[in-house]
Amino acid sequence: MATAGIKLHPACRVRREGFGLLFYDARGPRLLFAETGSLIPVDFFGTPRGRDEFPEGTTEQQKTVLRKFVSNLLDKGFLREQ
């Protein structure tokens, strides 16, 4: 049984670019250019994680930004909750 949590949608891929993360959704296809800098590692969404799980060392201010970012990715279908 799959672990519950938020994960990259199977139709989506992500990679690191100079500006942050580039998300690709093959269903469109469509792209999302996320100016995250080095805040999130590229494999962050590779395994299911909770809404409040962030990379170690993330400040409270960054967490607020990241929560909004994750919520946006969920709304747009790049991530899914399973």
Add this chain to the structure above:
Amino acid sequence: MSNKYVEMGLSSPVNLTWEVSLACNLRCTTCLSSSGAPAEGELTTAEALALVEEVHQAGVFQINFGGGEPFMRPDFEEILAACHERGIMTCISTNGTLIDEARVARLVKPKGLVAIQVSMDGAIARTCDAIRGRGVFDRAVEALKLLAATPIPTSINTVLTRQNAGEIPAMYQLAHTLGVSLRVSRFRPSGRGADNWEELRPTPEQLIAFSGWLSRSGDVRTGDSFFSLTSQERQGLGLNLCGAAKLTCCVGPTGNMYPCAFLQTERFKAGSLRDLTFREIWDGSEIYASFRSLRIHSCEECQRFDQCHGGCPAVAWHLKNDLDGGDPECLERCVTSIAQKNSAAAAA
């Protein structure tokens, strides 16, 4: 689409068009690459598999396989499997004639196969077969039926021509009846398409009518080949500029890289994968650098500039030998051309 990041240049293409072989069992009059016999010195299986690994290391998300007919390569399914093992998504453009139950059963297994496009150039056999050859319509329908019964997203891929422009709504219906979707591609004057250009090219009136129909048909895909005709209603559904060398590029059958599939000539050769790595060519090719800095200044005053940024440089090159001369078949030029024709007729 964020043009800012696209124009800054990405670390590697988002997707790659890979023409795995020039071999084809058909001789379609619209063929962009004059396919038929295989090219001399096509990539070996080992070279093709090494390229898959390079592309994976470069972070390319998707490979769109075409040709020729990809299934003419005996090792094509091995190449596909290598992509899927690495998480690379794939799309196959096929004429459908080599699709049978056994092949479909093999294709349905891997995770990563994004889509299959079966070419069909008319809603009825007579129209389609005039372009693709006798009996091809029926064989494509059989392939579509087999694929429609699987979870593989499947579409009919139609190249818009003068002969089938009036059948596009019927093709849409046919696609729905078969349980697949419709994708319409632009006819460009390269390969055999150049030889048959004047006979097959859609008229400006047909292009305008198609643009209008497309604006009412949001579920029809165009693979971004019609951004020169994109109406306001379809803004956001795809690109608003040429993605060659910025978001995409093309690998030919012998391992030469080009900006796009419609510019596979020596003039536009960015490099050979037999001499350089994929990344070296992507990062270092002067041809790619010239496409990234290409600006269609002659179109900048146009009211539609933000919607197409000058359209397709490949069409401009083939028709006017002028890469930055603006797309000769853009919506604005279609309207102008009709107006000129009408005033000439009125004056006469």
